[in-house]
Amino acid sequence: MGRSKGSCMPSQSDSFTGSVWLRPPRAQTGQPSLSREQIVRAAIELLDAEGPAGLSMRRLGTKLGSGATSLYWHVANKDELLELAVDEVLGEVYVPVPGDTSWRMGASICANGMRSALLRHPWVIGLLGLHPTLGPNAMRLGEQLVALFTRAGFSGMALSHATAVLHAHAIGAATSEAAVRSALRRTGKTWQEVAEDVEPYLDRLGPENPNYEKWRKETGPMRQDPDQELEEMYAFGLDRVLDGLELWLAKHPDRTAT
Amino acid sequence: MGRSKGSCMPSQSDSFTGSVWLRPPRAQTGQPSLSREQIVRAAIELLDAEGPAGLSMRRLGTKLGSGATSLYWHVANKDELLELAVDEVLGEVYVPVPGDTSWRMGASICANGMRSALLRHPWVIGLLGLHPTLGPNAMRLGEQLVALFTRAGFSGMALSHATAVLHAHAIGAATSEAAVRSALRRTGKTWQEVAEDVEPYLDRLGPENPNYEKWRKETGPMRQDPDQELEEMYAFGLDRVLDGLELWLAKHPDRTAT
DNA sequence: GACCTCTCTCGTACAGTGTGCGATTGACTC
């Protein structure tokens, strides 16, 4: 099961202890032609270009000019590689240092960064539910959010809950967004063309969904381009979440934990 | 590429037109020993029991007592099968008819139902970002949410944005939850044991993450069981989202669209 | 120099995957 030669023992399966992050890094001496960082970056490129199905160890190997199984020296298995890739992507999101802006603006920036990182690398979305993200970049993100929300007046469990709801909104909104964006990309059609395709289906279902039908007729066809429409949707939600948090703060000025 | 014999033409890849939902169902005559519903149900059982990796067409075939490729008569694709499975799961979420409760209570019930369906079938989470969900159960869910939010006072784009933020919270929160739950299940450890495993890692990262470190020390170890802890996190976020929506409603009593 | 050790690379092999294709079965209509 576990690799037997290397400098580190615990098998991947038995515990958190086996997670990439908790394992001591490999000793190294020579001039290895492959490095973990290089592998992770190449994997991200493949995933970005062709989606989850585009990444295979063999293709990754040839992309790097090496044998497929060479990768297994640097990375325990494909799952671990994906974990590393996810954390690498999280490294792209910028969080302002607290004090530069209001907490509300800071939280917005953070959520926006998260959303756009997820939209740049939509394959990450499908991986977030598999493992808790413990990598250094995830930790840094947590650190900066704690700083931000502490200054805002949150503490104790309320603080972690507040950061969680911000995360949840970014992830959930990006999930829905990614779904429609991927459909648009896959079909190569425009927003309007897709709407036309779906229309007969919606008309057929109309009788069963009278309220939706009524809303659809009243609101009329989607008029804006999808980018703008989706971003508005996201922004509306974010504002509601932040309003909700602000309201909570106003009602709990004593800063006691929940 | 596309099947050539059946009663329906469009290949899966070319457009939305090829989606399961937009394609007319197969004509049928005899007493087929396999049915689409049966296949989908069996697939869900496999996925629930063993996760995404547990579902292969061959295993599904033998579970149903038939050849693997027989399934392809009823289902174009594995992807399509997964789409059907996702919609089937969405069929599990209950939304109260409007009028029975306040809109706020109704929205809570809906989000709770979504969350718990996703936690019962965590593999769904990884699929939500791939295609927009258009199945009849997804539509029914939309229908009922439209009804609920219309009575609450939303209309036009604000209505769809409001339903979207509710969805996003349920999905995003369930994603984070599923991640830790899956880790707990996979390792078979308790909350406390995992915390102990991770502690040295967190201590090592402490210097780089002083704010997080400070919060961690002050708040102390996770004391509750994870179920309760995670549910509190989710509920806190939901309340903030609903507060935010309520506030918006209060500021826009004229019911004009955004 | 010879020799050992340890990091790193790679070829081969195995079990398993999704699914295209064509043959086959069986019920139904003329």
Next chain:
DNA sequence: GAGTCAATCGCACACTGTACGAGAGAGGTC
């Protein structure tokens, strides 16, 4: 009986993740 057509299935193909063991090359010690 002949023909039609829904439905099932076996086989084959290209491809997957990765276990295993052989080997290359560098560094250290005698």
